[in-house]
Amino acid sequence: MYVQLNHITKKFEDYEAAKDVSLGVEEGRMAALLGPSGSGKTTLLRIIAGLEQQDSGDVLIDGKVVNDVPAGERGIGFVFQNYALFRYMTVYENIAFGLRVQKRKKEEIDARVMELVHLVGLDGLERRYPNQLSGGQRQRVAFARALAPEPSLLLLDEPFAAIDAKVRKELRLWLKNMISQVGITSIFVTHDQDEAVEVADEILVINEGRLEQAGAPIDIYKNPKTSFVAQFIGSSAVLSDFRGLKGFEDVPAGRQAVVRPEFVEAFKSDNEKFKSLIADTESGVITNIAFRGSYLELTLDVNGIQLTTNRSLERRPVHVGNPMCVLIYRAYILDGENTRIYENRRLEGVDVESL
Amino acid sequence: MKNQKKSIVPTLLIGISVVFFVVMLVLPLVIVLYRSLKDGLALYVKAITAPNTLSALRVTLIAASIAVLVNTFFGLCAAWLITKFEFRGRQVLSTLIDIPFSISPVIAGLAFIMTFGRMGWATPFIDWINSTFGTDIALVFSVPGVVLATIFVTFPFISRELIPVMQAQGNAEEEAAAMMGAKGFTIFRKVTFPHIRWTLLYGIILCAARAIGEFGAVYAVSKTRGQTFTLTLEVDALYMAGGADSITQAFAVSSLLVIIAVAILLIKQVVEYRAKRTEEA
Numbered sequence: 324m325y326v327q328l329n330h331i332t333k334k335f336e337d338y339e340a341a342k343d344v345s346l347g348v349e350e351g352r353m354a355a356l357l358g359p360s361g362s363g364k365t366t367l368l369r370i371i372a373g374l375e376q377q378d379s380g381d382v383l384i385d386g387k388v389v390n391d392v393p394a395g396e397r398g399i400g401f402v403f404q405n406y407a408l409f410r411y412m413t414v415y416e417n418i419a420f421g422l423r424v425q426k427r428k429k430e431e432i433d434a435r436v437m438e439l440v441h442l443v444g445l446d447g448l449e450r451r452y453p454n455q456l457s458g459g460q461r462q463r464v465a466f467a468r469a470l471a472p473e474p475s476l477l478l479l480d481e482p483f484a485a486i487d488a489k490v491r492k493e494l495r496l497w498l499k500n501m502i503s504q505v506g507i508t509s510i511f512v513t514h515d516q517d518e519a520v521e522v523a524d525e526i527l528v529i530n531e532g533r534l535e536q537a538g539a540p541i542d543i544y545k546n547p548k549t550s551f552v553a554q555f556i557g558s559s560a561v562l563s564d565f566r567g568l569k570g571f572e573d574v575p576a577g578r579q580a581v582v583r584p585e586f587v588e589a590f591k592s593d594n595e596k597f598k599s600l601i602a603d604t605e606s607g608v609i610t611n612i613a614f615r616g617s618y619l620e621l622t623l624d625v626n627g628i629q630l631t632t633n634r635s636l637e638r639r640p641v642h643v644g645n646p647m648c649v650l651i652y653r654a655y656i657l658d659g660e661n662t663r664i665y666e667n668r669r670l671e672g673v674d675v676e677s678l
Numbered sequence: 679m680k681n682q683k684k685s686i687v688p689t690l691l692i693g694i695s696v697v698f699f700v701v702m703l704v705l706p707l708v709i710v711l712y713r714s715l716k717d718g719l720a721l722y723v724k725a726i727t728a729p730n731t732l733s734a735l736r737v738t739l740i741a742a743s744i745a746v747l748v749n750t751f752f753g754l755c756a757a758w759l760i761t762k763f764e765f766r767g768r769q770v771l772s773t774l775i776d777i778p779f780s781i782s783p784v785i786a787g788l789a790f791i792m793t794f795g796r797m798g799w800a801t802p803f804i805d806w807i808n809s810t811f812g813t814d815i816a817l818v819f820s821v822p823g824v825v826l827a828t829i830f831v832t833f834p835f836i837s838r839e840l841i842p843v844m845q846a847q848g849n850a851e852e853e854a855a856a857m858m859g860a861k862g863f864t865i866f867r868k869v870t871f872p873h874i875r876w877t878l879l880y881g882i883i884l885c886a887a888r889a890i891g892e893f894g895a896v897y898a899v900s901k902t903r904g905q906t907f908t909l910t911l912e913v914d915a916l917y918m919a920g921g922a923d924s925i926t927q928a929f930a931v932s933s934l935l936v937i938i939a940v941a942i943l944l945i946k947q948v949v950e951y952r953a954k955r956t957e958e959a
């Protein structure tokens with residue numbers, strides 16, 4: 324393991340933000356700390372970075388215990404949640420900061436900064452100040468600044484939280500590619516499953532200061548080990564044959580897919596709101612209805628495939644055996660190590676989120 | 679704002695404010711200047727070049743400069759500690775800083791006499807220093823005493839300006855710098871300082887203005903006219919002397935203080951304007 328936490332605990336006054344957390348991330352991997360807001364993800368990241376001191380337990384980087392190594396000497400690049408760019412420095416000076424601290428030669432600094440500016444695609448913006456940049460550009464600067472001193476570990480705290488929903492998807496892929504291009508071991512924090520699934524090789528699910536489960540995205544969807552994970556992830560369907568479904572005909576053969584309940588919509592054939600989409604739906608039958616407090620969980624049989632969806636209690640009542648029109652917006656397609664989010668082809672141009 | 683029907687309230691409020699402003703602030707200052715020049719320029723020049731006046735001007739400037747220097751240093755340290763670190767007693771420190779705001783300056787001055795005066799508890803220590811090093815330090819009824827009293831009274835001005843600004847700024851940029859290996863002073867110089875430049879200058883101006891105008895605390899620790907008197911004490915002494923000439927002289931010396939105050943106000947305006955400009959840029 325390249326990064327390892329052994330029995331980490333941390334209290335803020337009376338509040339236990341980390342409860343005996345042990346985890347590891349292998350060299351060259353990209354791990355996501357995934358969990359609801361307030362679960363202690365940032366605290367763990369800051370403990371790894373040395374910005375916060377654990378009450379007990381060890382932090383190991385590359386096999387060495389670094390408990391007493393100051394943050395600046397751990398060889399870690401950190402991308403802060405709101406980027407924390409130096410407001411009174413230009414893009415160039417921001418990226419050069421770490422190199423100047425190391426007292427590198429002027430030509431060397433210049434070469435490295437320009438290399439990074441080019442790598443992250445900010446050519447020509449070196450003289451700008453952070454407040455003259457868009458959210459996405461700021462993220463790129465923060466990324467370049469963290470990488471400039473050639474750290475061996477990159478930590479990112481909610482790297483997409485400050486970015487417009489519209490460009491977020493694009494940036495996720497950009498960041499993933501960028502990190503695999505650089506080949507640096509990385510850990511990022513997120514509360515967004517889509518983000519974790521799409522960007523990370525490995526997901527560490529955190530809840531109330533505990534590590535609930537660690538593993539590849541598919542393992543977590545296939546066998547949630549704790550009731551929290553099962554609930555947080557939702558009763559997802561893991562499918563091996565997918566191509567019969569409308570809108571997913573061109574998914575290559577032999578790929579597994581995960582369909583989360585949020586990705587499925589089921590409605591009766593006389594539904595007014597979804598009338599225009601009926602041609603794109605599959606027909607299914609309700610096989611089970613479970614009451615989940617504030618909503619119903621429906622299990623549907625669609626040509627032999629079991630899918631689940633959540634139904635608001637305010638909608639019309641449904642019964643086991645009712646035929647339903649079933650619409651699948653999207654799925655996670657597993658492509659070897661990678662997971663991609665695949666949108667239903669037939670819904671292109673339809674604003675699915677607003678339905 | 680929308681073009682609503684004219685109301686009398688704003689006009690009335692503006693009117694009251696203007697009258698109040700003129701009667702309470704402008705008129706007294708104009709009268710000071712008028713009275714100081716009433717008996718002719720010759721007397722004015724004579725008053726402000728009198729040995730006692732020049733000595734008082736010197737003491738005032740010395741006390742104000744040292745107070746500004748010392749309080750800039752300690753104000754920065756205190757604000758930095760209070761806003762960027764978590765430690766036991768942080769709240770206590772934050773409260774202690776405000777003591778000079780809540781204690782009457784005269785009492786502060788008297789406390790100095792109690793501490794450093796002939797019967798004060800620090801006196802044996804000062805005597806020991808004097809006899810060991812052959813020095814002749816006296817803290818009360820001397821210029822160092824005036825300086826100390828001035829420092830005490832103006833202590834909170836700079837830190838109180840800095841603390842809210844540094845608090846609002848948060849720690850993220852400092853942490854980012856620390857992650858890249860920067861150490862305390864480098865972080866302060868390159869990351870924190872650019873944020874607080876204008877605020878610091880503003881605090882310095884307020885501190886200087888207050889130091890120059892201080893009366894109560896220095897009144898308690900300064901007793902020798904022509905040696906340890908500041909401008910405010912000199913004005914008081916001239917005025918209390920009661921002769922027609924000496925009252926005119928008191929106004930002349932006061933006019934010096936008014937001129938200094940107006941100059942400081944102008945500098946403050948410029949600083950505020952520049953600060954706003956850099957904010958917007």
Ligand SMILES: Nc1ncnc2c1ncn2[C@@H]1O[C@H](COP(=O)(O)OP(=O)(O)O)[C@@H](O)[C@H]1O
Nearest residue numbers: 335338340358359360361362363364365366367
């Ligand atoms: N410096 C701090 N002082 C007190 N409580 C804190 C501090 N930092 C975090 N916490 C608390 O610890 C818990 C976990 O916080 P955090 O690690 O930021 O969660 P997450 O990043 O998962 O949203 C929260 O309840 C938060 O209020």
Ligand SMILES: [Mg+2]
Nearest residue numbers: 364365366512
């Ligand atoms: Mg967080």
